[in-house]
Amino acid sequence: MGEEEASKGEDTVEEIRRMSGYGGDVIAVGGFPTSDSESDSDLAAAEIMIIWAIQGPTSFAPNTLVSQSSLELRLDACGHSLSILQSPCSLNTPGVTGSVMWDSGVVLGKFLEHSVDSKLLSLEAKKIVELGSGCGLVGCVAALLGGNVVLTDLPDRLRLLKKNVDTNLQRGGNTRGSAVVQELVWGDDPDPDLIEPFPDYVLGSDVIYSEEAVHHLIQTLVQLCGDQTTIFLSGELRNDAVLEYFLESALKHFAIGRVEQTQWHPDYRSRRVVLYVLEKKSKRCLADVSSLNQSC
Template structure:
């Protein structure tokens, strides 16, 4: 059997096919090598869905035209990445819509949080799909984020959207995690080795036993991704959602889509029934 091709049906709240990371025993290094070998991200088109020089971008989603304001001039400031929309945000937003439309995901009434929301595309789409979403970012990013939420999530939305400050690594405001979150979303949040530790601290703080984390990220640096996956696998079950599960018009070999579910505490693992799953194989 080719373990690298084995798929598990369902992880967390997502009922579609997921390839468990490290199922073949190769761990984070093997997963990273697989993504780079199969996708050849450096050879793929950069910014296939976005235009960073534009002051706004449009996207058709959830039966309406979304308009995302950008701040291209802010990109000249070191460390500022949330002022424009990246391909991974388009992939994640349209994946959520496609997964809901195909019955693999249900966001109605779910409490969700978007990490490092930037321009807020994924969080706005999640709200339009019925979730009650907290879109979070650093204090200096919230002005643009609020504008996009106000512009795209109106009173006729099936869910709701609010903006809140969240600094990775800091203790989150109790209101962010009470009541518990069903979903944590993020696009392009795995971008530097320095940020990995704080990101994982925050993911562990936000995630409860019934939280599903969905992260999309561009494949820019294999060392950073391997570092993240290696550390994440200590506390989370990690899976990769293959491109066949994405929206057919928003697929890119430069982007990977991961799903994470918190492992039960070691002391109680023997008492927790093993999840039912079916092994299939890709060709």
């Protein structure tokens, strides 16, 4: 991104909104009731310009919160010491990214914990579906926070996922919520138990990784979400074109807000990660709070 684009990002006026399923402020990306007439493509392009200007992700090293060459990631969360097994050798398989942890997963898991501790979010007894669960950290944290979580992934990813869920939740015996592992292929019709009733929350980390997967991801998000469903998605800032394509496509169905890093867990922040909240446009409980001049 050039200096002229960065300067435009610095001068942008960002609008603050509230989503019904999250008590903190978010920066409006688009899809909210507003007098603005910008197209979805313009809104998506503007968001990419702002993110790259504010965070400068390519200037920072990736994966500073994890070690992908290790067979295990240890992380303290919710009063538990989690042991997340990884399979680094599987990274050599094209299209396989869920065999190891990424910063975006750690960020989302600790964000959920921090938001619950800050009383901006309650997962107690909530129905939660996680997409592309991979190693299962985010879903395990959500269960420890009281959620009834269904962790989903492709059939060939379930063995490692089940092992991590069993190791960190089933054997402990003091999990506030519950966790089960289930196959889900994006684009296929979800099993009735996933949408009857609709989940309160849908979670995903590092699920925006290729243009080819975006269509099926959004199709699945639309299928899973009712009017009272809130989505949290964290993503790695590695490819601006893929993220822009996702945002443009998602804005056709969802209102999207970006959570500023000041609301993340203070010890788990990364300039290489972005965190979004999505809710279906049909919801009428989106509250307009104010506009804010955002200085970079």
